[in-house]
Amino acid sequence: MRLRLDASTHLLVLTGAGVSAESGIPTFRAGGGLWENHPIERVASPQGFREDPELVWRFYSDRRRQARDVQPNPGHLAVAAIEERLGDRFLLVTQNIDGLHRRAGSHRMVEIHGSLFETRCAHCDRPSFADDKVYYGADVPACDACERKGRKGLLRPNIVWFGEMLDPDHMRRIEVFMESSARARFVFLAIGTSGVVYPAAGLVLHARAAGAETWLVNADPPENRSAFQHFVQGPSGKVLPELVEWA
Ligand code: BV8
Numbered sequence: 745m746r747l748r749l750d751a752s753t754h755l756l757v758l759t760g761a762g763v764s765a766e767s768g769i770p771t772f773r774a775g776g777g778l779w780e781n782h783p784i785e786r787v788a789s790p791q792g793f794r795e796d797p798e799l800v801w802r803f804y805s806d807r808r809r810q811a812r813d814v815q816p817n818p819g820h821l822a823v824a825a826i827e828e829r830l831g832d833r834f835l836l837v838t839q840n841i842d843g844l845h846r847r848a849g850s851h852r853m854v855e856i857h858g859s860l861f862e863t864r865c866a867h868c869d870r871p872s873f874a875d876d877k878v879y880y881g882a883d884v885p886a887c888d889a890c891e892r893k894g895r896k897g898l899l900r901p902n903i904v905w906f907g908e909m910l911d912p913d914h915m916r917r918i919e920v921f922m923e924s925s926a927r928a929r930f931v932f933l934a935i936g937t938s939g940v941v942y943p944a945a946g947l948v949l950h951a952r953a954a955g956a957e958t959w960l961v962n963a964d965p966p967e968n969r970s971a972f973q974h975f976v977q978g979p980s981g982k983v984l985p986e987l988v989e990w991a
Contacts, residue, residue, distance in 0.1 A: 745974060745976055746986070746987060746988065746989040747931065747933070747959055747974075747987050747988050747989065748988075748989045748990075748991055749826070749829075749830070749931070749988050749989070749990055749991070750929075750990065750991040751829070751830070751833075752833070752928060752929060753830065753833065753928070753929045753930075753931055754830075754833045754834075754921075754924070754925030754928045754929065754930045754931070755826065755830055755833065755834050755835075755930075755931045755932075755933060756835050756837065756918070756921060756922065756925065756930070756931070756932050756933070756947075756951060756956070757823060757826075757834070757835070757836045757837065757933045757934075757935065758837045758838070758839070758932070758933070758934045758935070758937060758944065758947055758948075759823070759836065759837075759838045759839065759840060759845070759934075759935045759936055759937065760838075760839045760840065760934075760935070760936045760937025760938065760944075761839070761840060761936060761937070762935065762936020762937060762938075762962060762963060762980060763817075763819045763820060763823075763838075763840065763844075763845075763935050763936040763980050764814075764817075764820075764840055764842050764844050764936075765936065765963070765979070765980075766817040766818075766819060766979055766980070766981035767814045767815060767816060767817045767820070767842075767844055768810075768814045769810060769811060769814060769842055769844075771936075771938075772938075773938050773940065782799075782803055784906060785906070786799060786800075787799065787800050787803040787804075788903075788905045788906055789905045789906045789907055790866075790905055790907060790908060791907075792905075793866065793898075793900055793905070797884045797898055797900075798881070798882060798884055800900070800901075801879040801880075801884055801885075801901075802879075802880060802881075804860065804901045804903070805878035805879050805880055806878075807841075807842070807860055808860055808861065808876055808877075808878050809878050811842040811843060811844070811860055811861075812876060814844070815844075815847075816844045816845070816847050816848035817844075817981040818981045818982075818984065818985050819935065819936070819979075819980035819981040819983075819984045819985075820844050820845055820847075820848035820850070821848050821849070821985075822984035822985045822987070822988075823836060823845065823848070823850060823935070823984065824845070824848045824849035824850045826988060827849075827850055827851065827852055828849075829990065832852070833925075833928070834852055835852050835853075835854070835917070835918070835921045836850050836852060836853040836854070837853075837854045837856055837914075837918055837944070837947065838853060838854070838855055838856070838857075839856060839857050839937060839941065839944050840855075840857070841855065841857055841858055841859055841860040841901075841903055842860055843859060843860060843861050854914045854917055854918060855914075856904070856910050856911070856914050856915075856918075856944060857903060857904045857910075857944075858901070858902050858903035858904050859902055859903070860901060860903065861874060861875060861876050862874060862875060862901070862902035863875035863885070863899050863900065863901060863902055864899070864900060864902045865887035865889065865890060865897045865898070865899055865900070866887075866897065866898045866899070866900040867887065867890055867895065867896075867897035867898065868887060868889055868890050868893075868895070868897050870887065870889045872902040884898055884899075885898070885899040886898060886899065887899050910943065915943070918947070919950075922950060922951060922954045922956075923954070925954060925956070926954040926955050929957075930951070930954060930955055930956040930957070931956060931957050931958075931959060932947070932948055932951035932952070932956040932957070932958045932959065933958075933959045933960075933961070934947075934948060934958075934959070934960045934961070934962070934972070935960075935961045935962070935980050935984070936961070936962060936963070936980050937962070937966065938966045938967060939966040939967040939968030939969070939971075940966075940967050945967070945968055948968060948971045948972065949971060952971070957973060957974075958971065958972045958973050958974070959972060959973070959974045959975075959976070960972040960974065960975045960976070961976045961978070961980050961983050961984060961987065962975070962977065962980075963977070963978065963979055963980075964977065965977070
Protein backbone atom coordinates (compact mmCIF):
# COMPACT_ATOMS: atom_id res chain seq x y z
CA MET A 745 0.00 0.00 0.00
CA ARG A 746 1.43 3.42 -0.95
CA LEU A 747 0.68 6.90 0.38
CA ARG A 748 -0.09 9.32 -2.46
CA LEU A 749 1.15 12.85 -1.78
CA ASP A 750 1.18 15.97 -3.91
CA ALA A 751 2.47 19.50 -3.37
CA SER A 752 -0.84 20.63 -1.83
CA THR A 753 -0.99 17.88 0.84
CA HIS A 754 -0.52 18.96 4.45
CA LEU A 755 1.37 16.20 6.32
CA LEU A 756 1.81 15.84 10.08
CA VAL A 757 4.25 13.07 11.06
CA LEU A 758 4.56 11.64 14.61
CA THR A 759 7.54 9.43 15.37
CA GLY A 760 8.45 7.29 18.35
CA ALA A 761 11.35 5.09 19.42
CA GLY A 762 10.65 2.60 16.61
CA VAL A 763 12.04 4.97 13.96
CA SER A 764 15.45 4.87 15.72
CA ALA A 765 15.46 1.09 16.31
CA GLU A 766 17.28 0.34 13.03
CA SER A 767 19.96 2.84 14.03
CA GLY A 768 20.65 0.54 16.98
CA ILE A 769 18.88 2.47 19.74
CA PRO A 770 16.72 0.08 21.82
CA THR A 771 13.02 0.99 22.05
CA PHE A 772 11.29 1.41 25.40
CA ARG A 773 8.80 -1.37 25.46
CA ALA A 774 10.32 -4.08 23.32
CA GLY A 775 12.11 -6.99 25.01
CA GLY A 776 15.42 -5.73 26.37
CA GLY A 777 14.09 -2.20 26.06
CA LEU A 778 15.72 0.68 27.83
CA TRP A 779 13.52 0.66 30.84
CA GLU A 780 13.78 -3.01 31.60
CA ASN A 781 16.87 -2.49 33.63
CA HIS A 782 15.33 0.50 35.37
CA PRO A 783 11.76 1.03 36.63
CA ILE A 784 10.36 4.07 34.77
CA GLU A 785 9.66 6.10 37.89
CA ARG A 786 13.29 5.79 39.00
CA VAL A 787 14.86 7.23 35.87
CA ALA A 788 12.20 9.25 33.99
CA SER A 789 10.31 11.16 36.68
CA PRO A 790 10.97 14.23 38.85
CA GLN A 791 10.67 12.20 42.05
CA GLY A 792 13.20 9.69 40.72
CA PHE A 793 15.59 12.57 40.06
CA ARG A 794 15.03 14.00 43.55
CA GLU A 795 15.69 10.59 45.13
CA ASP A 796 18.72 9.56 43.09
CA PRO A 797 20.07 12.20 40.67
CA GLU A 798 23.25 10.16 40.20
CA LEU A 799 21.29 7.14 38.85
CA VAL A 800 19.30 9.42 36.53
CA TRP A 801 22.45 11.10 35.20
CA ARG A 802 24.08 7.67 34.64
CA PHE A 803 20.95 6.51 32.72
CA TYR A 804 20.86 9.60 30.50
CA SER A 805 24.63 9.71 30.11
CA ASP A 806 24.48 6.16 28.75
CA ARG A 807 21.83 7.32 26.26
CA ARG A 808 23.87 10.37 25.24
CA ARG A 809 26.89 8.19 24.53
CA GLN A 810 24.75 5.65 22.64
CA ALA A 811 22.92 8.27 20.54
CA ARG A 812 26.20 10.04 19.72
CA ASP A 813 27.76 6.78 18.43
CA VAL A 814 24.94 5.75 16.03
CA GLN A 815 23.76 7.16 12.68
CA PRO A 816 20.35 8.16 11.33
CA ASN A 817 18.81 5.32 9.28
CA PRO A 818 16.91 5.38 5.92
CA GLY A 819 13.66 5.96 7.85
CA HIS A 820 14.95 9.27 9.29
CA LEU A 821 16.32 10.26 5.89
CA ALA A 822 12.99 9.48 4.17
CA VAL A 823 11.14 11.76 6.62
CA ALA A 824 13.62 14.59 5.93
CA ALA A 825 13.20 14.07 2.16
CA ILE A 826 9.41 14.38 2.42
CA GLU A 827 9.84 17.65 4.37
CA GLU A 828 12.11 18.89 1.56
CA ARG A 829 9.25 18.40 -0.95
CA LEU A 830 6.40 19.76 1.19
CA GLY A 831 8.10 22.69 2.94
CA ASP A 832 5.71 24.58 5.24
CA ARG A 833 2.93 22.08 4.57
CA PHE A 834 4.95 19.61 6.68
CA LEU A 835 5.48 19.26 10.42
CA LEU A 836 7.33 16.50 12.29
CA VAL A 837 6.41 15.82 15.93
CA THR A 838 8.86 13.43 17.56
CA GLN A 839 8.70 11.75 20.96
CA ASN A 840 12.35 10.83 20.52
CA ILE A 841 15.06 12.71 22.35
CA ASP A 842 18.01 11.13 20.46
CA GLY A 843 18.57 13.96 17.96
CA LEU A 844 18.68 11.58 14.96
CA HIS A 845 15.94 13.41 13.00
CA ARG A 846 17.91 16.65 13.22
CA ARG A 847 21.10 14.86 12.12
CA ALA A 848 19.14 13.38 9.17
CA GLY A 849 18.22 16.92 8.01
CA SER A 850 14.78 17.47 9.57
CA HIS A 851 14.12 21.16 10.42
CA ARG A 852 10.35 21.66 10.75
CA MET A 853 10.24 19.59 13.90
CA VAL A 854 8.87 19.68 17.45
CA GLU A 855 10.71 17.52 20.01
CA ILE A 856 7.74 17.21 22.36
CA HIS A 857 9.60 15.13 24.98
CA GLY A 858 12.68 17.34 24.91
CA SER A 859 16.23 16.68 23.85
CA LEU A 860 18.90 14.38 25.25
CA PHE A 861 21.58 16.91 24.20
CA GLU A 862 20.20 19.82 26.19
CA THR A 863 20.54 20.47 29.91
CA ARG A 864 18.66 22.84 32.21
CA CYS A 865 18.52 23.65 35.91
CA ALA A 866 16.02 21.71 38.03
CA HIS A 867 15.62 24.72 40.35
CA CYS A 868 15.95 28.02 38.47
CA ASP A 869 14.57 29.24 35.17
CA ARG A 870 17.86 29.77 33.36
CA PRO A 871 17.46 28.88 29.65
CA SER A 872 18.36 25.28 28.67
CA PHE A 873 21.71 24.92 26.91
CA ALA A 874 23.30 22.47 24.45
CA ASP A 875 25.24 19.82 26.37
CA ASP A 876 26.64 16.48 25.20
CA LYS A 877 28.75 15.82 28.28
CA VAL A 878 28.34 12.44 29.96
CA TYR A 879 28.27 12.64 33.76
CA TYR A 880 29.09 9.51 35.69
CA GLY A 881 29.36 8.67 39.37
CA ALA A 882 29.00 11.26 42.07
CA ASP A 883 29.56 14.37 39.96
CA VAL A 884 25.93 15.39 39.49
CA PRO A 885 26.39 18.76 37.72
CA ALA A 886 25.40 21.88 39.71
CA CYS A 887 23.89 25.07 38.29
CA ASP A 888 26.43 27.92 38.33
CA ALA A 889 23.67 30.55 38.09
CA CYS A 890 22.18 29.21 41.36
CA GLU A 891 25.65 29.06 42.95
CA ARG A 892 26.24 32.73 42.11
CA LYS A 893 23.11 33.51 44.09
CA GLY A 894 24.30 31.34 46.97
CA ARG A 895 21.70 28.68 46.21
CA LYS A 896 22.09 24.97 45.45
CA GLY A 897 20.64 23.93 42.10
CA LEU A 898 21.17 20.65 40.26
CA LEU A 899 21.32 20.47 36.49
CA ARG A 900 19.05 17.96 34.76
CA PRO A 901 18.51 16.76 31.18
CA ASN A 902 16.06 19.05 29.32
CA ILE A 903 13.61 16.19 28.89
CA VAL A 904 9.89 15.86 29.73
CA TRP A 905 9.56 13.17 32.42
CA PHE A 906 6.41 11.29 33.34
CA GLY A 907 4.07 13.50 35.34
CA GLU A 908 5.55 16.66 33.77
CA MET A 909 3.69 18.98 31.41
CA LEU A 910 4.78 19.25 27.80
CA ASP A 911 5.90 22.65 26.52
CA PRO A 912 2.70 24.62 25.77
CA ASP A 913 4.45 26.33 22.83
CA HIS A 914 5.02 22.91 21.27
CA MET A 915 1.39 21.92 21.71
CA ARG A 916 0.26 25.28 20.29
CA ARG A 917 2.47 24.85 17.21
CA ILE A 918 0.90 21.44 16.54
CA GLU A 919 -2.61 22.85 17.04
CA VAL A 920 -1.96 25.74 14.63
CA PHE A 921 -0.62 23.31 12.04
CA MET A 922 -3.70 21.09 12.37
CA GLU A 923 -6.03 24.11 12.08
CA SER A 924 -4.24 25.33 8.94
CA SER A 925 -4.41 21.81 7.49
CA ALA A 926 -8.10 21.27 8.12
CA ARG A 927 -9.05 23.14 4.93
CA ALA A 928 -6.61 21.20 2.72
CA ARG A 929 -5.95 17.52 2.11
CA PHE A 930 -4.52 16.63 5.50
CA VAL A 931 -2.59 13.40 6.22
CA PHE A 932 -1.42 12.24 9.68
CA LEU A 933 1.37 9.64 9.59
CA ALA A 934 2.58 7.91 12.80
CA ILE A 935 5.81 5.91 12.67
CA GLY A 936 7.33 3.54 15.23
CA THR A 937 5.26 4.33 18.29
CA SER A 938 3.35 2.04 20.65
CA GLY A 939 0.58 4.60 21.22
CA VAL A 940 0.84 4.26 25.01
CA VAL A 941 2.17 7.64 26.16
CA TYR A 942 -0.17 10.64 26.29
CA PRO A 943 -0.70 13.31 25.10
CA ALA A 944 1.37 12.14 22.06
CA ALA A 945 -0.78 9.00 21.64
CA GLY A 946 -3.89 11.18 21.43
CA LEU A 947 -2.66 13.27 18.48
CA VAL A 948 -4.16 10.86 15.94
CA LEU A 949 -7.63 11.54 17.37
CA HIS A 950 -7.14 15.31 17.13
CA ALA A 951 -5.92 14.89 13.55
CA ARG A 952 -8.98 12.79 12.65
CA ALA A 953 -11.23 15.45 14.17
CA ALA A 954 -9.47 17.93 11.86
CA GLY A 955 -10.32 15.71 8.90
CA ALA A 956 -6.99 13.94 8.48
CA GLU A 957 -6.49 10.70 6.62
CA THR A 958 -4.57 8.59 9.17
CA TRP A 959 -1.63 6.30 8.38
CA LEU A 960 0.56 4.15 10.61
CA VAL A 961 3.91 2.52 9.87
CA ASN A 962 4.90 0.17 12.68
CA ALA A 963 6.75 -3.11 13.20
CA ASP A 964 3.65 -4.58 14.87
CA PRO A 965 0.07 -3.46 15.69
CA PRO A 966 0.27 -0.94 18.59
CA GLU A 967 -2.28 -0.16 21.32
CA ASN A 968 -4.04 2.56 19.30
CA ARG A 969 -3.98 0.73 15.95
CA SER A 970 -7.77 1.07 15.56
CA ALA A 971 -7.45 4.85 15.37
CA PHE A 972 -5.69 4.57 12.01
CA GLN A 973 -7.39 4.07 8.64
CA HIS A 974 -4.25 2.65 7.01
CA PHE A 975 -1.63 0.42 8.69
CA VAL A 976 1.57 -0.59 6.89
CA GLN A 977 3.33 -3.23 8.97
CA GLY A 978 7.11 -3.42 8.75
CA PRO A 979 10.39 -1.79 9.78
CA SER A 980 10.29 1.96 9.06
CA GLY A 981 13.82 1.95 7.58
CA LYS A 982 12.55 -0.36 4.84
CA VAL A 983 8.94 0.85 4.47
CA LEU A 984 9.40 4.65 4.46
CA PRO A 985 11.72 5.01 1.45
CA GLU A 986 9.10 3.18 -0.68
CA LEU A 987 5.90 4.39 1.01
CA VAL A 988 5.22 7.70 -0.75
CA GLU A 989 3.98 7.97 -4.32
CA TRP A 990 4.29 11.61 -5.50
CA ALA A 991 1.51 12.81 -7.81
C1 BV8 B 1 1.52 14.64 31.03
C2 BV8 B 1 11.18 11.28 27.77
C3 BV8 B 1 0.05 16.04 32.24
C4 BV8 B 1 11.94 10.47 28.75
C5 BV8 B 1 8.99 10.31 27.68
C6 BV8 B 1 -2.81 7.07 33.13
C7 BV8 B 1 -3.46 6.96 31.92
C8 BV8 B 1 -3.13 7.73 30.83
C9 BV8 B 1 -2.10 8.67 30.93
C10 BV8 B 1 -1.44 8.77 32.13
C11 BV8 B 1 -1.78 8.00 33.23
N1 BV8 B 1 -0.95 8.34 34.25
C12 BV8 B 1 -0.10 9.31 33.83
C13 BV8 B 1 -0.42 9.58 32.55
C14 BV8 B 1 0.22 10.53 31.70
C15 BV8 B 1 1.55 9.95 31.24
C16 BV8 B 1 1.37 8.72 30.39
O1 BV8 B 1 0.93 8.80 29.26
N2 BV8 B 1 1.72 7.56 30.97
C17 BV8 B 1 1.57 6.31 30.23
C18 BV8 B 1 2.79 5.44 30.51
C19 BV8 B 1 0.27 5.66 30.66
N3 BV8 B 1 2.07 11.02 30.42
C20 BV8 B 1 2.80 11.98 31.00
O2 BV8 B 1 3.13 11.98 32.18
C21 BV8 B 1 3.14 13.14 30.11
N4 BV8 B 1 2.80 14.37 30.78
O3 BV8 B 1 0.61 13.93 30.71
O4 BV8 B 1 1.35 15.82 31.73
C22 BV8 B 1 -0.01 15.26 33.53
C23 BV8 B 1 0.74 15.72 34.58
C24 BV8 B 1 0.66 15.03 35.79
C25 BV8 B 1 -0.12 13.85 35.91
C26 BV8 B 1 -0.84 13.38 34.80
C27 BV8 B 1 -0.78 14.08 33.60
C28 BV8 B 1 4.62 13.16 29.82
C29 BV8 B 1 4.96 11.99 28.93
C30 BV8 B 1 6.41 12.13 28.48
C31 BV8 B 1 7.24 11.08 29.19
N5 BV8 B 1 8.59 11.11 28.63
N6 BV8 B 1 10.20 10.43 27.16
C32 BV8 B 1 12.88 9.55 28.02
O5 BV8 B 1 12.81 9.41 26.79
O6 BV8 B 1 13.70 8.98 28.75
S1 BV8 B 1 7.97 9.13 27.06
C33 BV8 B 1 8.86 7.89 26.30
O7 BV8 B 1 7.85 7.01 25.77
C34 BV8 B 1 9.68 8.28 25.09
O8 BV8 B 1 9.55 9.63 24.71
C35 BV8 B 1 9.08 7.42 24.00
O9 BV8 B 1 9.22 7.92 22.74
C36 BV8 B 1 7.68 7.45 24.45
C37 BV8 B 1 6.68 6.60 23.79
O10 BV8 B 1 7.22 5.37 23.55
P1 BV8 B 1 7.41 4.99 21.99
O11 BV8 B 1 8.22 6.08 21.36
O12 BV8 B 1 6.10 4.70 21.41
O13 BV8 B 1 8.36 3.76 22.11
P2 BV8 B 1 7.90 2.26 22.44
O14 BV8 B 1 9.12 1.46 22.73
O15 BV8 B 1 6.79 2.30 23.45
O16 BV8 B 1 7.26 1.74 21.07
C38 BV8 B 1 8.07 1.59 19.93
C39 BV8 B 1 7.16 1.10 18.83
O17 BV8 B 1 7.94 1.00 17.64
C40 BV8 B 1 6.59 -0.28 19.10
O18 BV8 B 1 5.21 -0.26 18.77
C41 BV8 B 1 7.36 -1.18 18.15
O19 BV8 B 1 6.53 -2.21 17.62
C42 BV8 B 1 7.71 -0.25 17.04
N7 BV8 B 1 8.95 -0.58 16.35
C43 BV8 B 1 10.07 -1.18 16.84
N8 BV8 B 1 11.00 -1.26 15.87
C44 BV8 B 1 10.48 -0.69 14.76
C45 BV8 B 1 9.17 -0.25 15.06
N9 BV8 B 1 8.37 0.36 14.15
C46 BV8 B 1 8.88 0.55 12.92
N10 BV8 B 1 10.14 0.17 12.56
C47 BV8 B 1 10.95 -0.46 13.44
N11 BV8 B 1 12.18 -0.84 13.06
